[in-house]
Amino acid sequence: MSALLGADVAHLSWNLVDDVRQLLQHQFMVNALRAGAVVAVLAGAIGWFMVLRREAFAGHTLALVGFPGAAGAVWLGVSANLGYYAFCVTAALVIAAASTGRGRARGEESAAIGTVQAFALACGFLFATLYAGLLTETNALLFGSFLGITSAQVVTLAVVAAVALAALTALARPLLFASVDADVAQARGLPVRLVSALFLVVLGVAVAEASQITGSLLVFALLVAPPAAAQRLTSRPGRGIVLSVVLAVAVTWLGLGIGYFSSYPIGFWITTFAFGVYVLAHAASRLGVRTC
Amino acid sequence: MQHAFLAGTLIAAACGAVGYFVVLRSQVFSGDALSHVAFTGALAALAFGVDPRVGLFVATVAVGAGMGVLGQRGRPDDVVIGNVFTWVLGLGVLFMTIYAESSRSAGGTKSVSVLFGSIFGLSANDAYVAAAVGLAVCLAVLVLARPLLFASADAAVADARGVPVRALGIAFLALVGVCAAEATQAVGALLLVGLLAAPAGAARRLTVKPWRGLAFSSGLAVLVVWVGLVVSYLDGSLPPSFSIMAAAAVCYLAAVTADHARQRRRPVRADVRGRSVTLQ
Numbered sequence: 001m002s003a004l005l006g007a008d009v010a011h012l013s014w015n016l017v018d019d020v021r022q023l024l025q026h027q028f029m030v031n032a033l034r035a036g037a038v039v040a041v042l043a044g045a046i047g048w049f050m051v052l053r054r055e056a057f058a059g060h061t062l063a064l065v066g067f068p069g070a071a072g073a074v075w076l077g078v079s080a081n082l083g084y085y086a087f088c089v090t091a092a093l094v095i096a097a098a099s100t101g102r103g104r105a106r107g108e109e110s111a112a113i114g115t116v117q118a119f120a121l122a123c124g125f126l127f128a129t130l131y132a133g134l135l136t137e138t139n140a141l142l143f144g145s146f147l148g149i150t151s152a153q154v155v156t157l158a159v160v161a162a163v164a165l166a167a168l169t170a171l172a173r174p175l176l177f178a179s180v181d182a183d184v185a186q187a188r189g190l191p192v193r194l195v196s197a198l199f200l201v202v203l204g205v206a207v208a209e210a211s212q213i214t215g216s217l218l219v220f221a222l223l224v225a226p227p228a229a230a231q232r233l234t235s236r237p238g239r240g241i242v243l244s245v246v247l248a249v250a251v252t253w254l255g256l257g258i259g260y261f262s263s264y265p266i267g268f269w270i271t272t273f274a275f276g277v278y279v280l281a282h283a284a285s286r287l288g289v290r291t292c
Numbered sequence: 293m294q295h296a297f298l299a300g301t302l303i304a305a306a307c308g309a310v311g312y313f314v315v316l317r318s319q320v321f322s323g324d325a326l327s328h329v330a331f332t333g334a335l336a337a338l339a340f341g342v343d344p345r346v347g348l349f350v351a352t353v354a355v356g357a358g359m360g361v362l363g364q365r366g367r368p369d370d371v372v373i374g375n376v377f378t379w380v381l382g383l384g385v386l387f388m389t390i391y392a393e394s395s396r397s398a399g400g401t402k403s404v405s406v407l408f409g410s411i412f413g414l415s416a417n418d419a420y421v422a423a424a425v426g427l428a429v430c431l432a433v434l435v436l437a438r439p440l441l442f443a444s445a446d447a448a449v450a451d452a453r454g455v456p457v458r459a460l461g462i463a464f465l466a467l468v469g470v471c472a473a474e475a476t477q478a479v480g481a482l483l484l485v486g487l488l489a490a491p492a493g494a495a496r497r498l499t500v501k502p503w504r505g506l507a508f509s510s511g512l513a514v515l516v517v518w519v520g521l522v523v524s525y526l527d528g529s530l531p532p533s534f535s536i537m538a539a540a541a542v543c544y545l546a547a548v549t550a551d552h553a554r555q556r557r558r559p560v561r562a563d564v565r566g567r568s569v570t571l572q
Contacts, residue, residue, distance in 0.1 A: 056373070057320070110315070110320035110489070113320070114324065114486065114490070114493075115486060116541075117324070117486075118485050118487075121486075125408045129531050129534075130529070142407070143385050143388075221378045221379075224371065224375055225374075268382045272379060275382070
């Protein structure tokens with residue numbers, strides 16, 4: 001990063017206020033922080049439910065499906081973001097339709113998800129090969145481009161995130177019930193399958209949104225690590241979600257800030273901090289620290 | 293082309309055999325995570341100027357065994373896997389940057405070839421090593437197969453009968469690691485999960501008998517790789533990794549369709565585990 005800007009622009013000092021002022025001087029950095037916050041809030045909240053429902057593999061597959069979407073969109077000359085949304089939401093519907101829920105051997109279901117995922121990635125690779133100029137962009141799609149975000153994109157991200165969060169809020173109570181005890185929820189007349197399908201769609205939107213910043217492969221840093229850490233620390237849903245969101249935002253901002261001053265990629269910093277938070281939470285819960 | 297066939301055949305046979313147990317034990321996500329570890333291992337080796345294969349094998353075997361040690365009964369938990377592999381990928385990005393800086397050129401290209409494989413690019417030497425390792429993995433699976441089947445079908449009973457369930461789980465994940473490192477050279481770190489999951493899933497659809505399933509799974513994997521290689525050879529614009537994955541997806545889809553058709557023809561009841569069994 002600093003190599004990109006010239007050594008005289010970015011240098012870290014012990015004066016933190018000065019460092020932050022340096023960060024905020026650049027419009028692209030402000031946009032990155034804003035977009036990162038939007039994405040982190042969304043991922044932290046939705047990820048909490050994903051971890052609760054043990055749907056990490058499905059989330060991972062949705063994230064990877066975004067890659068052929070984006071690569072295909074670039075190949076066709078459409079905006080990559082459109083590709084992310086279209087493919088992620090479609091894949092969410094397919095997975096929801098394919099999973100008949102309990103009663104079916106889990107191994108076979110994961111075999112199906114694995115096949116879908118590998119095939120989707122192979123399609124992405126094909127699109128990337130067909131669009132010859134994409135080679136450097138392949139890495140951007142996979143590992144994220146944190147700094148090329150325009151103000152208009154931030155607004156779009158915020159609007160989509162607001163809609164997704166509103167949907168999640170409306171869904172939250174039945175979803176929580178269905179996640180904790182699907183059988184009882186079903187017996188009480190809750191449409192469990194519908195709720196699960198709707199959740200997967202919201203998850204697809206969140207993943208598509210986060211992928212635009214973090215890339216298809218690193219979405220998980222925000223979607224799994226902060227919620228898993230939060231669930232280690234508290235078992236209360238409300239507090240857990242808030243904690244998860246706070247951790248996600250902190251990890252993102254810290255990663256962006258450090259990444260600005262260091263010569264190593266931002267994706268590396270964000271994943272490292274996210275993993276660190278998870279390990280710390282794990283250790284803390286082993287030692288018996290629980291906020292409630 | 294000959295080299296691609298030689299290496300591809302044995303790699304596929306190994307993936308099919310290992311994959312059968314991966315699917316049987318519901319550890320597809322672990323296999324997926326190990327494939328991402330392979331990416332980081334290869335780029336780390338490149339960044340430090342070692343043969344990428346060394347990095348591949350060391351990283352995948354170490355992480356595979358480590359995941360087995362951390363998990364219960366040698367089976368790691370979803371959330372642990374998700375966290376570990378995201379961080380490992382982050383490290384991969386770091387090594388990619390270091391490598392790109394040190395070699396000043398082909399960092400991006402190299403990472404794409406590690407991610408998506410380049411089976412036509414294997415040299416004679418590469419192919420022989422890959423074939424030998426593939427053969428060794430197949431033999432190891434055959435040796436482990438009986439106790440592993442027992443442990444996978446009913447871990448508690450196997451444990452009571454004195455089968456070392458935990459050690460087996462760890463050894464198996466290490467084997468998956470070897471297989472992942474091996475297959476990364478052929479189809480790439482991101483796509484090898486298809487080679488693990490699709491033929492095995494198809495074999496499970498076609499038969500419930502374990503030995504026959506194991507043979508089917510290996511055979512289908514080899515077939516899939518052959519079809520993929522031939523298609524890509526005939527149409528140069530299709531990368532071989534894509535053709536292989538497309539063949540694998542078609543194979544899985546065909547097996548699912550055949551299974552559905554068969555179930556509709558015969559009366560079906562569910563066995564104790566909820567899996568459907570056809571009445572003879």
